[in-house]
Amino acid sequence: MPYSAEISRQQPTAFLFLLDQSASMQDSFGGAEQKGDAAPSKARVLADTVNRLLQNLVLRCAKEEGVRDYFHVGVIGYGERVQRLVQPTDEYETGTGLVPISHLADRPRRMEQRVKEVADGDGGTTEQRVKTPIWFDPEAKNGTPMCQALDLAAQTVRGWIDEHPGSFPPVVLNVTDGEATDGEPLRYAQQLREFATDDGETLLFNVHLSESEATPVELPSSRAELPGNAEYAETLFQMSSRLPFSMRSAAEQEGYTVDLDTRGFVFNADPTALVTFLEIGTRPSNLR
Amino acid sequence: MGRPAVTQQCHVLPRAGSAPDDAEDAVALRADAWPVRAAVADGATESVYAGLWAQMLVDVLVDVGADPGDVGAAIREQQAEWGGAVQERAAEQPWYVQSKAAEGAFATGLVLSVREGGTWAAASIGDCALFHLHDDRADAWPTDDPDAYTNRPALVPSRGTDRIPVPETATGTWAPGDTFLLATDAVAAWLLRVGPRSVLDADESFEGAVEHARAGGALRNDDATLCILKMEDLPKDDTRSGHE
Numbered sequence: 001m002p003y004s005a006e007i008s009r010q011q012p013t014a015f016l017f018l019l020d021q022s023a024s025m026q027d028s029f030g031g032a033e034q035k036g037d038a039a040p041s042k043a044r045v046l047a048d049t050v051n052r053l054l055q056n057l058v059l060r061c062a063k064e065e066g067v068r069d070y071f072h073v074g075v076i077g078y079g080e081r082v083q084r085l086v087q088p089t090d091e092y093e094t095g096t097g098l099v100p101i102s103h104l105a106d107r108p109r110r111m112e113q114r115v116k117e118v119a120d121g122d123g124g125t126t127e128q129r130v131k132t133p134i135w136f137d138p139e140a141k142n143g144t145p146m147c148q149a150l151d152l153a154a155q156t157v158r159g160w161i162d163e164h165p166g167s168f169p170p171v172v173l174n175v176t177d178g179e180a181t182d183g184e185p186l187r188y189a190q191q192l193r194e195f196a197t198d199d200g201e202t203l204l205f206n207v208h209l210s211e212s213e214a215t216p217v218e219l220p221s222s223r224a225e226l227p228g229n230a231e232y233a234e235t236l237f238q239m240s241s242r243l244p245f246s247m248r249s250a251a252e253q254e255g256y257t258v259d260l261d262t263r264g265f266v267f268n269a270d271p272t273a274l275v276t277f278l279e280i281g282t283r284p285s286n287l288r
Numbered sequence: 289m290g291r292p293a294v295t296q297q298c299h300v301l302p303r304a305g306s307a308p309d310d311a312e313d314a315v316a317l318r319a320d321a322w323p324v325r326a327a328v329a330d331g332a333t334e335s336v337y338a339g340l341w342a343q344m345l346v347d348v349l350v351d352v353g354a355d356p357g358d359v360g361a362a363i364r365e366q367q368a369e370w371g372g373a374v375q376e377r378a379a380e381q382p383w384y385v386q387s388k389a390a391e392g393a394f395a396t397g398l399v400l401s402v403r404e405g406g407t408w409a410a411a412s413i414g415d416c417a418l419f420h421l422h423d424d425r426a427d428a429w430p431t432d433d434p435d436a437y438t439n440r441p442a443l444v445p446s447r448g449t450d451r452i453p454v455p456e457t458a459t460g461t462w463a464p465g466d467t468f469l470l471a472t473d474a475v476a477a478w479l480l481r482v483g484p485r486s487v488l489d490a491d492e493s494f495e496g497a498v499e500h501a502r503a504g505g506a507l508r509n510d511d512a513t514l515c516i517l518k519m520e521d522l523p524k525d526d527t528r529s530g531h532e
Contacts, residue, residue: 006509010305055387062384064336064377105384119449130390131383 002200003244003284005168007070013168013284014072014098014160015057017050018149020176020209021079025140027177029270030210042177042209043138045271050075050175051134053278058105058133067102074098074156078149080141096159097152108133143181146174150188157195157202168284169197174239175274177209179232189239203241205264205281207274208233217267218277219243219256226267233267240265243280250283292404293464293520294319296326299494301512304502312339312395313472313513316346322404325350326515328416329397330472332443336385337374341393341446344370349399354411356455359399363444363452370446392447400468402519408462411455414441417476419469419484420460426484429458434480437473468517474510481506488516 007013021043028039040048054073061068074097075085088099089107111131120126157170172192195202210216217225217233226233240263243251248258254276256262266277296319302311312331318324327349331338344366352362370393378389396414403409410418412430415437420427442453462468469484478501479487490497494514501507 008305058384059388060334062336062388064381064385064389067384106382111383130387133383 001245003168003246005166005197005199007168007284009068009070011167012070012072012100012164014074014157014164014170015282016074016076016098016153016156016170016172018146018153018172018174018176019046019050019075019077019085020144020146020178021077021139021141022144022178022181023079023140023142024144024178025079025138030212030214030268041138041140043140045274046175046209047136047138049271049275049278051132051136053275053282054104054135055133057282058101061101062105067105069100069102071101072096072098072160073101073104075136076149076152076156077136077139078145079139079143082145082148082152085136096163097156098160104135105133108135109137110134144176144178145182146176146180146185147183147188150174150185150192154188154192154195157192161195161197161202164197166198169200169202170195171203171205171281171284173205173207173278173281175207175209177211186235186239193241200244201241203244203264203281204239205277206236206240207266207269207277208236209274210268210270212268214268216269216273217265218269218273219251219258219262220265220267221259221261221263230267236267237263237265244284247280247283250280254280290404292319292322292324292402294324295518295520296516297494298326298515299513301495301498303509303511304499305509311511312342313511314339314342314346314395315470315513315515316343316350317515317517318350319517323353324402324517325353325399326468326470326517327397327399328470328472328513328515329395329444330414330416330511330513332394332396335391335393335446336388337370337377337446338393338395340373341370341444342395342397344373344446345395345397345444346399349397349411352399353401354399354409354457356411356457359411359455360452364448367446367448371448374446392445392450394443394445396441396473397444398470400470400517402462402468402517406461406463407459408468409457409459411457413444413453413455415473415476417469417471417473417479418458419471419479420462421467421469421484421488422463422465427460428476428480430456432480434477437477441473462519464519464521466519468519470513470515470517472511472513474508475512475514478507487514 025043329342331342398416
Protein backbone atom coordinates (compact mmCIF):
# COMPACT_ATOMS: atom_id res chain seq x y z
CA MET A 1 0.00 0.00 0.00
CA PRO A 2 1.47 3.39 -0.90
CA TYR A 3 2.07 6.08 1.71
CA SER A 4 2.57 3.53 4.48
CA ALA A 5 6.38 3.49 4.86
CA GLU A 6 7.45 3.52 8.47
CA ILE A 7 9.30 6.72 9.32
CA SER A 8 12.51 6.10 11.20
CA ARG A 9 15.93 7.63 11.59
CA GLN A 10 17.15 5.20 8.93
CA GLN A 11 14.22 6.10 6.68
CA PRO A 12 13.19 9.72 7.32
CA THR A 13 10.64 11.73 5.37
CA ALA A 14 10.85 15.34 4.17
CA PHE A 15 8.71 18.46 4.51
CA LEU A 16 9.27 21.38 2.18
CA PHE A 17 7.39 24.63 2.74
CA LEU A 18 6.91 27.09 -0.13
CA LEU A 19 5.94 30.49 1.24
CA ASP A 20 4.57 33.37 -0.79
CA GLN A 21 6.54 36.54 0.03
CA SER A 22 4.95 38.82 -2.56
CA ALA A 23 3.97 42.44 -1.80
CA SER A 24 0.30 41.58 -1.18
CA MET A 25 1.37 39.53 1.84
CA GLN A 26 1.78 42.89 3.63
CA ASP A 27 -2.01 43.11 3.78
CA SER A 28 -3.97 41.56 6.59
CA PHE A 29 -6.28 38.59 6.12
CA GLY A 30 -9.53 39.15 4.25
CA GLY A 31 -12.10 41.04 6.28
CA ALA A 32 -9.76 42.20 9.03
CA GLU A 33 -9.06 45.64 7.56
CA GLN A 34 -12.66 46.39 6.78
CA LYS A 35 -13.49 45.71 10.41
CA GLY A 36 -10.85 48.22 11.45
CA ASP A 37 -8.83 45.66 13.38
CA ALA A 38 -5.14 46.32 13.91
CA ALA A 39 -4.59 42.94 12.33
CA PRO A 40 -1.11 41.60 11.63
CA SER A 41 -0.09 41.13 8.00
CA LYS A 42 -0.50 37.79 6.24
CA ALA A 43 3.30 37.66 6.03
CA ARG A 44 3.54 38.01 9.84
CA VAL A 45 0.86 35.38 10.51
CA LEU A 46 2.49 32.99 8.03
CA ALA A 47 6.00 33.44 9.49
CA ASP A 48 4.67 32.96 13.04
CA THR A 49 2.65 29.91 11.98
CA VAL A 50 5.50 28.18 10.15
CA ASN A 51 8.05 29.01 12.87
CA ARG A 52 5.65 27.46 15.39
CA LEU A 53 5.09 24.46 13.14
CA LEU A 54 8.85 23.91 12.78
CA GLN A 55 9.07 24.13 16.57
CA ASN A 56 6.36 21.46 16.89
CA LEU A 57 8.10 19.22 14.33
CA VAL A 58 11.31 19.50 16.39
CA LEU A 59 9.41 18.66 19.57
CA ARG A 60 7.82 15.60 17.93
CA CYS A 61 11.35 14.29 17.30
CA ALA A 62 12.97 15.45 20.56
CA LYS A 63 14.19 12.99 23.13
CA GLU A 64 16.33 13.68 26.17
CA GLU A 65 19.50 12.69 24.32
CA GLY A 66 18.78 14.97 21.34
CA VAL A 67 16.54 15.32 18.32
CA ARG A 68 15.99 12.20 16.22
CA ASP A 69 16.19 12.85 12.49
CA TYR A 70 12.79 11.49 11.47
CA PHE A 71 12.30 14.54 9.24
CA HIS A 72 14.35 16.60 6.81
CA VAL A 73 12.98 20.09 6.34
CA GLY A 74 13.25 22.93 3.85
CA VAL A 75 11.63 26.37 3.58
CA ILE A 76 11.62 28.26 0.26
CA GLY A 77 10.33 31.83 0.10
CA TYR A 78 9.16 33.37 -3.20
CA GLY A 79 8.63 37.09 -3.75
CA GLU A 80 11.40 39.54 -4.54
CA ARG A 81 13.45 36.42 -5.23
CA VAL A 82 13.18 32.67 -4.76
CA GLN A 83 15.34 31.78 -1.78
CA ARG A 84 15.93 29.10 0.80
CA LEU A 85 14.98 30.47 4.21
CA VAL A 86 16.72 27.73 6.17
CA GLN A 87 20.16 26.70 5.03
CA PRO A 88 22.25 23.71 6.00
CA THR A 89 25.79 24.42 7.17
CA ASP A 90 28.60 22.66 5.30
CA GLU A 91 28.60 19.97 7.94
CA TYR A 92 24.98 19.03 7.17
CA GLU A 93 25.01 19.81 3.46
CA THR A 94 23.23 16.85 1.90
CA GLY A 95 23.23 18.38 -1.56
CA THR A 96 19.45 18.58 -1.56
CA GLY A 97 18.86 21.82 0.34
CA LEU A 98 16.85 19.94 2.95
CA VAL A 99 18.09 20.10 6.51
CA PRO A 100 17.94 17.26 9.08
CA ILE A 101 15.52 18.35 11.82
CA SER A 102 18.22 18.02 14.53
CA HIS A 103 20.29 20.61 12.70
CA LEU A 104 17.31 22.93 12.48
CA ALA A 105 16.67 22.41 16.22
CA ASP A 106 20.18 23.42 17.17
CA ARG A 107 20.42 26.47 14.93
CA PRO A 108 17.44 28.80 15.10
CA ARG A 109 18.22 32.35 13.99
CA ARG A 110 17.39 33.49 17.54
CA MET A 111 15.36 32.60 20.62
CA GLU A 112 12.56 34.92 21.76
CA GLN A 113 10.83 35.00 25.13
CA ARG A 114 7.09 34.55 24.74
CA VAL A 115 4.37 34.44 27.34
CA LYS A 116 2.27 31.29 27.27
CA GLU A 117 -0.91 30.45 29.17
CA VAL A 118 -0.63 27.08 30.89
CA ALA A 119 -2.99 25.10 33.13
CA ASP A 120 -2.34 25.64 36.83
CA GLY A 121 -3.85 22.33 37.92
CA ASP A 122 -6.79 23.97 39.73
CA GLY A 123 -8.91 24.53 36.65
CA GLY A 124 -7.40 27.94 35.90
CA THR A 125 -4.44 29.15 33.89
CA THR A 126 -1.22 30.89 34.71
CA GLU A 127 1.30 32.77 32.55
CA GLN A 128 4.63 31.17 31.88
CA ARG A 129 7.63 32.59 30.02
CA VAL A 130 8.87 30.18 27.37
CA LYS A 131 11.80 30.32 24.99
CA THR A 132 10.58 30.28 21.40
CA PRO A 133 12.86 29.60 18.43
CA ILE A 134 12.65 31.82 15.33
CA TRP A 135 14.13 30.54 12.08
CA PHE A 136 12.99 33.26 9.68
CA ASP A 137 11.19 36.61 9.62
CA PRO A 138 8.31 37.89 7.49
CA GLU A 139 9.06 39.44 4.13
CA ALA A 140 6.69 40.86 1.47
CA LYS A 141 7.96 42.36 -1.80
CA ASN A 142 7.27 42.24 -5.55
CA GLY A 143 5.44 39.52 -7.47
CA THR A 144 4.56 35.87 -7.00
CA PRO A 145 7.16 33.68 -8.79
CA MET A 146 5.39 30.46 -7.83
CA CYS A 147 6.54 28.57 -10.94
CA GLN A 148 10.17 29.18 -10.05
CA ALA A 149 9.49 28.08 -6.49
CA LEU A 150 7.81 24.86 -7.68
CA ASP A 151 10.76 24.26 -10.00
CA LEU A 152 13.25 24.66 -7.15
CA ALA A 153 11.06 22.35 -5.06
CA ALA A 154 11.17 19.74 -7.84
CA GLN A 155 14.97 19.88 -7.97
CA THR A 156 15.07 19.61 -4.19
CA VAL A 157 12.80 16.56 -3.88
CA ARG A 158 14.47 14.83 -6.84
CA GLY A 159 17.86 14.99 -5.11
CA TRP A 160 16.39 13.93 -1.79
CA ILE A 161 14.50 10.97 -3.29
CA ASP A 162 17.71 9.71 -4.92
CA GLU A 163 19.14 9.41 -1.41
CA HIS A 164 15.96 8.06 0.22
CA PRO A 165 14.23 5.82 -2.34
CA GLY A 166 12.36 3.74 0.26
CA SER A 167 11.05 6.61 2.38
CA PHE A 168 7.58 8.04 2.81
CA PRO A 169 7.72 10.57 -0.07
CA PRO A 170 8.38 14.27 0.49
CA VAL A 171 5.45 16.49 1.40
CA VAL A 172 5.50 19.96 -0.20
CA LEU A 173 3.21 22.56 1.41
CA ASN A 174 2.66 25.68 -0.68
CA VAL A 175 1.07 28.73 0.99
CA THR A 176 0.08 31.66 -1.23
CA ASP A 177 -2.32 34.59 -1.37
CA GLY A 178 -2.37 35.18 -5.09
CA GLU A 179 -1.89 33.99 -8.62
CA ALA A 180 1.52 33.11 -10.01
CA THR A 181 3.08 36.02 -11.90
CA ASP A 182 5.70 33.95 -13.74
CA GLY A 183 3.70 31.43 -15.76
CA GLU A 184 1.32 28.49 -15.52
CA PRO A 185 1.97 26.71 -12.19
CA LEU A 186 -0.09 23.57 -12.96
CA ARG A 187 2.61 22.21 -15.29
CA TYR A 188 5.30 22.75 -12.64
CA ALA A 189 3.10 21.18 -10.01
CA GLN A 190 2.53 18.09 -12.14
CA GLN A 191 6.25 17.78 -12.78
CA LEU A 192 6.97 18.05 -9.05
CA ARG A 193 4.39 15.41 -8.14
CA GLU A 194 5.85 12.90 -10.60
CA PHE A 195 8.98 12.43 -8.51
CA ALA A 196 8.27 9.34 -6.43
CA THR A 197 9.81 7.02 -3.86
CA ASP A 198 8.92 3.32 -3.70
CA ASP A 199 6.18 4.39 -1.27
CA GLY A 200 4.43 6.91 -3.52
CA GLU A 201 4.57 10.16 -5.46
CA THR A 202 5.61 13.46 -3.90
CA LEU A 203 2.63 15.09 -2.20
CA LEU A 204 1.85 18.72 -3.00
CA PHE A 205 -0.67 20.57 -0.85
CA ASN A 206 -1.81 24.13 -1.38
CA VAL A 207 -3.23 26.70 0.99
CA HIS A 208 -4.66 29.91 -0.45
CA LEU A 209 -4.85 32.71 2.13
CA SER A 210 -8.06 34.69 2.25
CA GLU A 211 -8.69 37.90 0.36
CA SER A 212 -12.28 38.17 1.48
CA GLU A 213 -14.53 37.33 4.39
CA ALA A 214 -15.97 34.35 2.52
CA THR A 215 -15.94 31.05 4.39
CA PRO A 216 -12.85 28.95 3.67
CA VAL A 217 -13.24 25.92 1.39
CA GLU A 218 -11.32 23.26 3.31
CA LEU A 219 -10.25 19.88 1.93
CA PRO A 220 -12.61 19.74 -1.07
CA SER A 221 -13.23 16.43 -2.83
CA SER A 222 -14.61 17.89 -6.06
CA ARG A 223 -14.58 21.05 -8.11
CA ALA A 224 -18.24 21.57 -7.26
CA GLU A 225 -17.20 22.70 -3.78
CA LEU A 226 -15.11 25.60 -5.17
CA PRO A 227 -16.47 29.12 -5.65
CA GLY A 228 -17.99 29.43 -9.11
CA ASN A 229 -16.13 32.51 -10.33
CA ALA A 230 -12.58 31.64 -9.29
CA GLU A 231 -10.60 30.02 -12.08
CA TYR A 232 -7.57 30.35 -9.87
CA ALA A 233 -9.16 28.10 -7.22
CA GLU A 234 -9.62 25.44 -9.90
CA THR A 235 -5.92 25.60 -10.80
CA LEU A 236 -4.84 25.20 -7.17
CA PHE A 237 -7.34 22.35 -6.76
CA GLN A 238 -5.82 20.53 -9.73
CA MET A 239 -2.31 21.18 -8.44
CA SER A 240 -3.13 19.53 -5.08
CA SER A 241 -2.56 15.85 -4.25
CA ARG A 242 -5.21 13.64 -2.71
CA LEU A 243 -4.67 13.06 1.01
CA PRO A 244 -3.11 9.68 1.83
CA PHE A 245 -4.68 7.45 4.49
CA SER A 246 -2.77 8.75 7.52
CA MET A 247 -3.63 12.37 6.73
CA ARG A 248 -7.28 11.50 6.07
CA SER A 249 -7.30 10.05 9.60
CA ALA A 250 -5.69 13.22 10.95
CA ALA A 251 -8.32 15.30 9.11
CA GLU A 252 -11.15 13.19 10.53
CA GLN A 253 -9.75 13.70 14.02
CA GLU A 254 -9.97 17.44 13.36
CA GLY A 255 -13.64 17.02 12.51
CA TYR A 256 -13.51 17.06 8.69
CA THR A 257 -15.50 14.71 6.48
CA VAL A 258 -13.12 13.12 4.00
CA ASP A 259 -13.17 10.54 1.22
CA LEU A 260 -10.68 9.00 -1.19
CA ASP A 261 -10.86 12.09 -3.44
CA THR A 262 -10.22 14.66 -0.72
CA ARG A 263 -7.49 17.06 -1.83
CA GLY A 264 -4.85 18.66 0.34
CA PHE A 265 -6.17 22.12 -0.52
CA VAL A 266 -7.70 25.03 1.37
CA PHE A 267 -9.11 28.02 -0.50
CA ASN A 268 -9.64 31.37 1.21
CA ALA A 269 -8.03 30.14 4.44
CA ASP A 270 -8.22 32.23 7.58
CA PRO A 271 -5.39 31.89 10.14
CA THR A 272 -7.18 29.04 11.95
CA ALA A 273 -7.72 27.04 8.75
CA LEU A 274 -4.06 27.59 7.85
CA VAL A 275 -2.80 26.20 11.18
CA THR A 276 -5.18 23.24 11.10
CA PHE A 277 -4.26 22.28 7.58
CA LEU A 278 -0.51 22.51 8.14
CA GLU A 279 -0.96 20.20 11.15
CA ILE A 280 -2.86 17.66 9.03
CA GLY A 281 -0.36 17.89 6.16
CA THR A 282 2.57 17.10 8.44
CA ARG A 283 1.06 13.88 9.86
CA PRO A 284 2.50 11.34 7.43
CA SER A 285 2.40 8.12 9.48
CA ASN A 286 3.68 6.65 12.68
CA LEU A 287 7.20 7.42 13.79
CA ARG A 288 9.40 4.56 14.89
CA MET B 289 5.69 -17.57 56.82
CA GLY B 290 7.87 -19.26 54.17
CA ARG B 291 9.87 -17.59 51.54
CA PRO B 292 8.13 -17.55 48.15
CA ALA B 293 9.19 -20.21 45.67
CA VAL B 294 9.18 -18.40 42.36
CA THR B 295 11.10 -18.87 39.15
CA GLN B 296 11.31 -15.52 37.44
CA GLN B 297 12.54 -14.28 34.12
CA CYS B 298 12.17 -10.76 32.79
CA HIS B 299 13.11 -9.33 29.40
CA VAL B 300 13.09 -5.73 28.16
CA LEU B 301 14.08 -5.48 24.51
CA PRO B 302 14.26 -2.21 22.55
CA ARG B 303 12.56 -1.91 19.18
CA ALA B 304 14.61 -3.22 16.26
CA GLY B 305 17.12 -0.68 15.00
CA SER B 306 17.49 0.96 18.43
CA ALA B 307 20.22 0.74 21.05
CA PRO B 308 19.45 -1.19 24.28
CA ASP B 309 19.43 2.11 26.19
CA ASP B 310 16.66 3.42 23.92
CA ALA B 311 14.10 1.04 25.46
CA GLU B 312 11.44 2.97 27.34
CA ASP B 313 9.70 -0.03 28.87
CA ALA B 314 10.55 -0.90 32.44
CA VAL B 315 10.07 -3.85 34.76
CA ALA B 316 10.42 -4.36 38.51
CA LEU B 317 10.09 -7.45 40.69
CA ARG B 318 9.89 -8.23 44.37
CA ALA B 319 10.01 -11.98 44.83
CA ASP B 320 11.97 -12.45 48.06
CA ALA B 321 8.98 -12.01 50.37
CA TRP B 322 5.18 -12.31 50.32
CA PRO B 323 3.30 -10.86 48.62
CA VAL B 324 5.31 -11.44 45.47
CA ARG B 325 4.94 -8.43 43.21
CA ALA B 326 5.84 -7.61 39.64
CA ALA B 327 5.18 -4.54 37.54
CA VAL B 328 5.70 -3.54 33.91
CA ALA B 329 5.40 -0.09 32.34
CA ASP B 330 5.63 1.35 28.86
CA GLY B 331 6.91 4.92 28.55
CA ALA B 332 5.22 6.86 25.72
CA THR B 333 7.72 7.47 22.91
CA GLU B 334 6.37 10.97 22.27
CA SER B 335 7.60 12.30 25.61
CA VAL B 336 11.09 12.95 26.97
CA TYR B 337 12.39 11.05 29.99
CA ALA B 338 9.63 8.51 29.36
CA GLY B 339 11.97 5.62 30.22
CA LEU B 340 12.80 7.28 33.52
CA TRP B 341 9.10 7.77 34.28
CA ALA B 342 8.32 4.13 33.38
CA GLN B 343 11.07 2.99 35.76
CA MET B 344 9.84 5.27 38.56
CA LEU B 345 6.35 3.90 38.01
CA VAL B 346 7.27 0.21 38.28
CA ASP B 347 9.49 0.91 41.29
CA VAL B 348 6.61 2.43 43.22
CA LEU B 349 4.05 -0.12 41.99
CA VAL B 350 5.99 -3.10 43.37
CA ASP B 351 6.22 -1.21 46.65
CA VAL B 352 2.49 -0.49 47.03
CA GLY B 353 0.78 -3.40 45.24
CA ALA B 354 -2.58 -3.42 43.49
CA ASP B 355 -4.98 -1.54 45.78
CA PRO B 356 -6.30 1.25 43.52
CA GLY B 357 -6.31 3.86 46.30
CA ASP B 358 -2.71 3.05 47.23
CA VAL B 359 -1.70 3.10 43.57
CA GLY B 360 -3.19 6.58 43.07
CA ALA B 361 -1.51 7.97 46.19
CA ALA B 362 1.85 6.44 45.29
CA ILE B 363 1.72 7.86 41.77
CA ARG B 364 1.04 11.33 43.19
CA GLU B 365 4.13 11.04 45.39
CA GLN B 366 6.19 9.84 42.46
CA GLN B 367 4.99 12.79 40.35
CA ALA B 368 6.53 15.16 42.89
CA GLU B 369 9.80 13.20 42.72
CA TRP B 370 9.74 13.25 38.93
CA GLY B 371 9.37 17.02 38.77
CA GLY B 372 12.53 17.53 40.83
CA ALA B 373 14.53 14.85 39.01
CA VAL B 374 13.70 16.17 35.58
CA GLN B 375 13.97 19.87 36.30
CA GLU B 376 17.56 19.31 37.32
CA ARG B 377 18.36 17.19 34.27
CA ALA B 378 16.59 19.44 31.77
CA ALA B 379 18.01 22.74 33.07
CA GLU B 380 21.28 22.22 31.23
CA GLN B 381 19.62 20.86 28.08
CA PRO B 382 18.67 22.66 24.83
CA TRP B 383 15.34 24.48 24.44
CA TYR B 384 13.53 21.49 22.95
CA VAL B 385 14.32 19.20 25.88
CA GLN B 386 13.24 21.89 28.37
CA SER B 387 10.09 22.60 26.42
CA LYS B 388 9.14 18.95 26.14
CA ALA B 389 10.09 18.13 29.73
CA ALA B 390 7.63 20.82 30.83
CA GLU B 391 4.86 18.85 29.11
CA GLY B 392 5.64 15.83 31.29
CA ALA B 393 6.15 12.17 30.45
CA PHE B 394 3.50 9.49 30.10
CA ALA B 395 3.44 5.73 30.61
CA THR B 396 1.09 2.79 30.90
CA GLY B 397 1.62 0.46 33.86
CA LEU B 398 0.42 -2.81 35.38
CA VAL B 399 1.16 -4.37 38.77
CA LEU B 400 0.48 -7.90 40.00
CA SER B 401 0.47 -8.87 43.67
CA VAL B 402 0.48 -12.61 44.47
CA ARG B 403 -0.41 -13.44 48.06
CA GLU B 404 0.78 -16.46 50.00
CA GLY B 405 -2.73 -17.68 50.74
CA GLY B 406 -3.53 -18.46 47.09
CA THR B 407 -5.07 -15.20 45.90
CA TRP B 408 -3.79 -12.52 43.55
CA ALA B 409 -4.74 -8.96 42.66
CA ALA B 410 -3.75 -6.74 39.75
CA ALA B 411 -4.15 -3.07 38.86
CA SER B 412 -3.56 -1.47 35.49
CA ILE B 413 -3.67 1.90 33.75
CA GLY B 414 -3.42 1.57 29.97
CA ASP B 415 -2.79 -1.46 27.81
CA CYS B 416 -0.18 -3.61 29.54
CA ALA B 417 -1.44 -7.16 29.98
CA LEU B 418 -1.52 -9.98 32.50
CA PHE B 419 -1.77 -13.65 31.54
CA HIS B 420 -2.57 -16.32 34.12
CA LEU B 421 -1.61 -19.81 32.94
CA HIS B 422 -3.24 -22.51 35.02
CA ASP B 423 -4.49 -26.01 34.34
CA ASP B 424 -4.91 -25.93 30.56
CA ARG B 425 -6.09 -22.36 30.49
CA ALA B 426 -4.46 -19.06 29.66
CA ASP B 427 -6.59 -16.19 31.01
CA ALA B 428 -5.75 -12.76 29.66
CA TRP B 429 -6.55 -9.45 31.39
CA PRO B 430 -7.73 -6.73 30.80
CA THR B 431 -8.59 -7.96 27.28
CA ASP B 432 -8.27 -11.13 25.22
CA ASP B 433 -8.76 -9.26 21.94
CA PRO B 434 -5.47 -8.60 20.11
CA ASP B 435 -7.20 -5.99 17.93
CA ALA B 436 -7.87 -3.88 21.03
CA TYR B 437 -4.21 -2.89 20.97
CA THR B 438 -4.65 -0.34 18.21
CA ASN B 439 -6.46 2.15 20.45
CA ARG B 440 -4.94 5.00 22.38
CA PRO B 441 -4.45 3.68 25.90
CA ALA B 442 -5.00 5.52 29.18
CA LEU B 443 -1.69 6.95 30.39
CA VAL B 444 -0.18 7.78 33.75
CA PRO B 445 1.07 11.38 33.60
CA SER B 446 4.25 12.45 35.36
CA ARG B 447 3.02 15.99 35.82
CA GLY B 448 1.09 16.68 38.99
CA THR B 449 -1.31 19.03 37.20
CA ASP B 450 -2.59 16.23 34.92
CA ARG B 451 -5.35 13.85 36.01
CA ILE B 452 -4.40 10.28 36.92
CA PRO B 453 -6.80 7.77 35.32
CA VAL B 454 -8.56 5.38 37.72
CA PRO B 455 -6.80 2.00 37.61
CA GLU B 456 -8.68 -1.08 36.42
CA THR B 457 -8.44 -3.94 38.86
CA ALA B 458 -8.77 -7.74 38.84
CA THR B 459 -8.48 -10.50 41.43
CA GLY B 460 -8.24 -14.28 41.32
CA THR B 461 -6.85 -17.40 42.90
CA TRP B 462 -3.71 -19.35 42.11
CA ALA B 463 -2.12 -22.67 42.93
CA PRO B 464 1.46 -23.89 42.88
CA GLY B 465 2.49 -24.68 39.30
CA ASP B 466 0.64 -21.65 37.87
CA THR B 467 2.51 -19.12 35.75
CA PHE B 468 1.88 -15.39 35.47
CA LEU B 469 3.05 -13.32 32.52
CA LEU B 470 3.18 -9.53 32.45
CA ALA B 471 3.66 -7.89 29.08
CA THR B 472 3.66 -4.46 27.47
CA ASP B 473 1.30 -3.81 24.56
CA ALA B 474 3.15 -5.14 21.50
CA VAL B 475 4.08 -8.42 23.19
CA ALA B 476 0.58 -8.72 24.66
CA ALA B 477 -1.07 -8.45 21.22
CA TRP B 478 1.39 -10.98 19.82
CA LEU B 479 0.82 -13.48 22.68
CA LEU B 480 -2.93 -13.17 22.24
CA ARG B 481 -2.58 -14.10 18.58
CA VAL B 482 -0.13 -17.00 18.88
CA GLY B 483 -1.01 -18.20 22.40
CA PRO B 484 1.33 -17.48 25.30
CA ARG B 485 2.35 -21.12 25.75
CA SER B 486 3.77 -21.29 22.23
CA VAL B 487 6.29 -18.62 23.20
CA LEU B 488 7.09 -20.14 26.60
CA ASP B 489 7.47 -23.65 25.19
CA ALA B 490 9.56 -22.58 22.18
CA ASP B 491 13.11 -23.88 21.96
CA GLU B 492 14.54 -20.49 21.12
CA SER B 493 15.25 -17.64 23.51
CA PHE B 494 12.71 -14.84 24.00
CA GLU B 495 15.07 -12.54 22.14
CA GLY B 496 15.19 -14.96 19.18
CA ALA B 497 11.41 -15.42 19.19
CA VAL B 498 10.91 -11.65 19.17
CA GLU B 499 13.34 -11.22 16.31
CA HIS B 500 11.56 -13.88 14.23
CA ALA B 501 8.10 -12.57 15.05
CA ARG B 502 9.10 -9.03 14.09
CA ALA B 503 10.65 -10.22 10.83
CA GLY B 504 7.48 -12.19 10.01
CA GLY B 505 5.22 -9.23 10.80
CA ALA B 506 3.53 -11.00 13.74
CA LEU B 507 5.00 -8.61 16.31
CA ARG B 508 4.86 -4.84 15.95
CA ASN B 509 8.26 -3.16 16.06
CA ASP B 510 7.98 -1.62 19.51
CA ASP B 511 9.79 -2.13 22.80
CA ALA B 512 9.11 -5.73 23.87
CA THR B 513 8.76 -6.57 27.55
CA LEU B 514 7.80 -9.87 29.13
CA CYS B 515 8.05 -10.85 32.77
CA ILE B 516 7.45 -14.52 33.64
CA LEU B 517 6.66 -15.63 37.21
CA LYS B 518 6.31 -19.35 37.77
CA MET B 519 4.91 -20.25 41.17
CA GLU B 520 6.80 -23.39 42.13
CA ASP B 521 5.48 -26.38 44.06
CA LEU B 522 8.06 -26.35 46.81
CA PRO B 523 9.91 -23.57 48.56
CA LYS B 524 13.34 -23.04 47.06
CA ASP B 525 16.46 -21.58 48.54
CA ASP B 526 16.95 -19.14 45.75
CA THR B 527 15.32 -17.80 42.65
CA ARG B 528 16.62 -17.72 39.13
CA SER B 529 16.54 -14.45 37.33
CA GLY B 530 17.51 -13.03 34.00
CA HIS B 531 17.23 -9.45 32.87
CA GLU B 532 18.16 -8.44 29.36
